[in-house]
Amino acid sequence: VADLLLLALHGLAVKSAATPDAVAALVGQSPGDVQQALESAVADGHAIGAKGRFMVTPAGRAWLDDTYPRAFAAHRADPGFTSAADKFERINRDLLALLTDWQSMPAGGERVPNTHADPDYDRAIVDRLGDLHDRAAKVLDRLTSAEPRLEGYVTRLDAAYDKALAGEVDYLSGVRVDSYHVVWHELHEDLLRMLGRTREE
Amino acid sequence: MSTLTSERVVPLDGSVSPGKDRLGGKADGIVRMRRLGLRVPPAFTIPVTECRRYHDSGGRLDEETWRAVLDGLRWLERETGRRLGDPSAPLLVSVRSGAPVSMPGMMDTVLNLGITDEVERALATLSGDSDFARDTHTRFCAQFGKVVLDADIEDPEPGTDPESLRSQVAEESGREVPREPLDQLREAINAVFASWRSRRAIAYRKHWGISDEGGTAVTVQAMVFGNLGEASGTGVFFTRDPLTGSPQPYGEWLPGGQGEDVVSGTHAVQTLGDLAAQLPDVHAELLEAGRVLERENGDVQDIEFTVEKGQLYLLQTRSAKRSPAAAARTAVDFAEAGIVDRATALQRVTPEQVASVLQPRLAPAAAETAEVLARGEPACPGVAAGTVVGDSEAADAAAGEGRAVVLVRPTTSPEDIAGMIAARAVVTELGGSTSHAAVVTRALGRPCVVGVGRGVTADWTGREVTIDATKGIVYAGQLPTEAVRAEDDPALSRLLAWAREACPVQVVDEVPEGTVDLDAAGVGLDPATPPDPEQLGTLLTGAPCARGAMLATPAGARAVLEAGVPAMAAAPGQHPLVLLLHLLHARSEQRTASGGGGA
Numbered sequence: 168v169a170d171l172l173l174l175a176l177h178g179l180a181v182k183s184a185a186t187p188d189a190v191a192a193l194v195g196q197s198p199g200d201v202q203q204a205l206e207s208a209v210a211d212g213h214a215i216g217a218k219g220r221f222m223v224t225p226a227g228r229a230w231l232d233d234t235y236p237r238a239f240a241a242h243r244a245d246p247g248f249t250s251a252a253d254k255f256e257r258i259n260r261d262l263l264a265l266l267t268d269w270q271s272m273p274a275g276g277e278r279v280p281n282t283h284a285d286p287d288y289d290r291a292i293v294d295r296l297g298d299l300h301d302r303a304a305k306v307l308d309r310l311t312s313a314e315p316r317l318e319g320y321v322t323r324l325d326a327a328y329d330k331a332l333a334g335e336v337d338y339l340s341g342v343r344v345d346s347y348h349v350v351w352h353e354l355h356e357d358l359l360r361m362l363g364r365t366r367e368e
Numbered sequence: 369m370s371t372l373t374s375e376r377v378v379p380l381d382g383s384v385s386p387g388k389d390r391l392g393g394k395a396d397g398i399v400r401m402r403r404l405g406l407r408v409p410p411a412f413t414i415p416v417t418e419c420r421r422y423h424d425s426g427g428r429l430d431e432e433t434w435r436a437v438l439d440g441l442r443w444l445e446r447e448t449g450r451r452l453g454d455p456s457a458p459l460l461v462s463v464r465s466g467a468p469v470s471m472p473g474m475m476d477t478v479l480n481l482g483i484t485d486e487v488e489r490a491l492a493t494l495s496g497d498s499d500f501a502r503d504t505h506t507r508f509c510a511q512f513g514k515v516v517l518d519a520d521i522e523d524p525e526p527g528t529d530p531e532s533l534r535s536q537v538a539e540e541s542g543r544e545v546p547r548e549p550l551d552q553l554r555e556a557i558n559a560v561f562a563s564w565r566s567r568r569a570i571a572y573r574k575h576w577g578i579s580d581e582g583g584t585a586v587t588v589q590a591m592v593f594g595n596l597g598e599a600s601g602t603g604v605f606f607t608r609d610p611l612t613g614s615p616q617p618y619g620e621w622l623p624g625g626q627g628e629d630v631v632s633g634t635h636a637v638q639t640l641g642d643l644a645a646q647l648p649d650v651h652a653e654l655l656e657a658g659r660v661l662e663r664e665n666g667d668v669q670d671i672e673f674t675v676e677k678g679q680l681y682l683l684q685t686r687s688a689k690r691s692p693a694a695a696a697r698t699a700v701d702f703a704e705a706g707i708v709d710r711a712t713a714l715q716r717v718t719p720e721q722v723a724s725v726l727q728p729r730l731a732p733a734a735a736e737t738a739e740v741l742a743r744g745e746p747a748c749p750g751v752a753a754g755t756v757v758g759d760s761e762a763a764d765a766a767a768g769e770g771r772a773v774v775l776v777r778p779t780t781s782p783e784d785i786a787g788m789i790a791a792r793a794v795v796t797e798l799g800g801s802t803s804h805a806a807v808v809t810r811a812l813g814r815p816c817v818v819g820v821g822r823g824v825t826a827d828w829t830g831r832e833v834t835i836d837a838t839k840g841i842v843y844a845g846q847l848p849t850e851a852v853r854a855e856d857d858p859a860l861s862r863l864l865a866w867a868r869e870a871c872p873v874q875v876v877d878e879v880p881e882g883t884v885d886l887d888a889a890g891v892g893l894d895p896a897t898p899p900d901p902e903q904l905g906t907l908l909t910g911a912p913c914a915r916g917a918m919l920a921t922p923a924g925a926r927a928v929l930e931a932g933v934p935a936m937a938a939a940p941g942q943h944p945l946v947l948l949l950h951l952l953h954a955r956s957e958q959r960t961a962s963g964g965g966g967a
Contacts, residue, residue: 249727
């Protein structure tokens with residue numbers, strides 16, 4: 168039960184204000200169990216709930232920070248896991264550069280918004296995303312074999328990439344859909360928390 | 369004047385007819401340039417038919433095709449006076465894919481094929497720059513490893529030994545980077561053909577209903593160098609200023625810069641004016657080429673060029689990326705010069721670009737005297753003011769009360785996104801223009817300044833600030849802004865007049881009786897949940913006029929056209945030109961979809 172408590176609150180911290188269903192999908196647990204765990208976190212003062220959504224409280228954050236080192240000690244001591252996370256950071260930099268090129272284009276020493284009027288430009292970026300998606304798959308294989316619940320991110324990344332390939336432009340960097348960047352950003356946060364690392368940017 | 373007898377290789381010397389289906393996009397572009405009398409580095413292409421033959425023979429390059437490639441290579445060597453692998457006069461080539469329709473998943477480009485240890489030494493002597501020769505060799509090994517052998521390796525640091533790259537590649541991929549130039553060429557050609565059936569290319573064709581028949585061409589092109597002698601260099605040339613759109617050519621010139629395979633940071637960038645002073649004939653030829661290509665392609669061109677010993681070569685030309693203001697101005701200028709018609713000019717400018725030009729700006733006088741709190745990197749342009757809040761919850765709460773806030777964070781994590789949506793602008797202490805915060809704010813169109821410095825914002829909470837995210841400056845206090853009037857901008861006022869003339873729907877100033885107000889009906893106010901098209905149709909059908917926030921969206925414009933509404937009135941904050949362009953673009957899409965042709 169302690170593990171479920173941790174996972175539920177951890178998932179909530181990654182997602183911010185979220186429903187039990189969303190947290191359950193993120194951490195790969197049943198919605199009913201997560202609902203229960205979040206209610207008990209509320210009783211402990213680690214979370215607050217309103218209108219079916221929950222949020223982590225400052226006390227909950229402190230509890231997470233105290234609990235992470237023990238809960239994820241095995242990953243933190245596993246060179247295979249940490250080196251895969253290092254590789255993830257490198258791919259992360261490439262992804263952010265790629266999404267920047269998707270949103271804005273160089274023109275005469277400055278960057279201007281991408282109006283998506285040039286299909287060749289957009290296609291080349293979707294191609295780069297495909298290449299990156301393949302590279303990421305190798306790293307994610309290594310991460311999910313140690314932490315199987317991360318498989319949920321892989322499925323969501325696959326779905327976002329498929330949508331991007333099919334021309335749904337929002338699925339690269341959109342904020343209001345489960346875009347490649349939204350999923351990646353959550354996965355990044357998840358890894359940083361498990362490993363006790365600080366975000367560089 | 370093709371000197372080659374085989375149909376299996378096509379020299380791109382201007383005698384061949386263009387044709388994307390056979391030659392692929394890349395070679396077709398080269399042929400078109402050659403036929404306009406422009407100089408491009410010599411090249412030949414292995415046509416699309418050979419890709420089919422490659423796959424029909426189970427993924428092997430046919431021996432007769434390879435012999436034709438060797439003939440093509442000999443032709444290239446005669447044209448350039450150099451030879452592949454010959455240290456006394458080394459020829460280096462690039463290999464590129466070129467399908468009739470460009471698509472993801474195809475092997476893209478390998479540069480510098482033909483380099484060996486001996487050729488590296490020769491390049492060092494010829495250029496007087498052993499670092500350049502070393503880097504060319506190292507980066508060839510890295511690129512060949514990544515692109516052809518599919519090794520996931522890091523970009524090498526300058527000065528890395530090619531041997532160390534070779535062993536990295538071997539370790540990652542289990543295959544060797546070939547040392548013999550002809551082996552390099554053959555493997556690269558094979559890889560391009562093989563990539564036609566890559567998982568990603570197949571997936572893309574399936575998504576878009578493109579046949580798996582057909583294939584890609586391979587183009588082999590001589591590389592030219594801007595660093596192998598006097599009167600040499602490389603640069604990029606925009607036929608119009610891409611930021612203002614003025615007819616003043618704009619560009620960068622790097623004397624002694626290598627060319628296609630650009631190494632950053634080693635050469636001081638000069639202007640086209642410097643090129644004119646140093647090599648007046650080259651400059652004149654370049655400008656003339658720009659005029660020819662503008663006319664031919666009907667749009668502003670962005671041309672990459674290299675000068676080798678006083679000889680100008682055009683490497684690539686394409687429609688130039690441009691700022692919103694430049695998009696408006698060049699569209700109007702091209703129509704007035706008779707290069708394109710007005711309908712085309714109106715299609716060239718997006719409603720978002722017009723809205724961006726019309727965004728309020730800081731009053732210059734106010735900005736001059738205001739206190740600058742911090743400077744950072746612009747991540748998403750725009751101007752906004754508000755009270756500083758330090759976290760997402762406070763931003764959400766304040767926005768719920770209708771207060772303008774600016775979210776200030778050290779960095780942003782996923783839980784800050786709700787706050788970024790609620791805030792008028794975002795500032796971060798760390799990170800550059802490619803950070804998570806930058807990506808999210810650009811997706812939202814929220815002005816954002818990143819990287820103002822660790823600890824800089826410590827005591828900002830509760831203060832009033834104004835963000836000029838176009839320049840990357842945070843000012844203390846609420847600074848006055850100035851509206852931009854379309855009537856004051858010659859390009860926008862021209863576009864407005866043309867759009868009114870071309871558009872079947874009028875945009876009126878007076879709101880007539882019976883106008884359907886979608887905002888009042890609560891329709892389409894939340895961009896995340898688009899209204900049901902049928903409900904929208906019922907609301908709009910028979911209406912004499914419509915107005916509402918969602919009419920400034922593609923879906924809104926489509927609904928107005930489909931319901932046959934004769935007029936629209938601008939809602940607060942909407943500009944008539946933005947509405948008109950949405951309508952004209954939607955109408956053009958409808959026509960394209962129904963097969964009636966665009967514009």
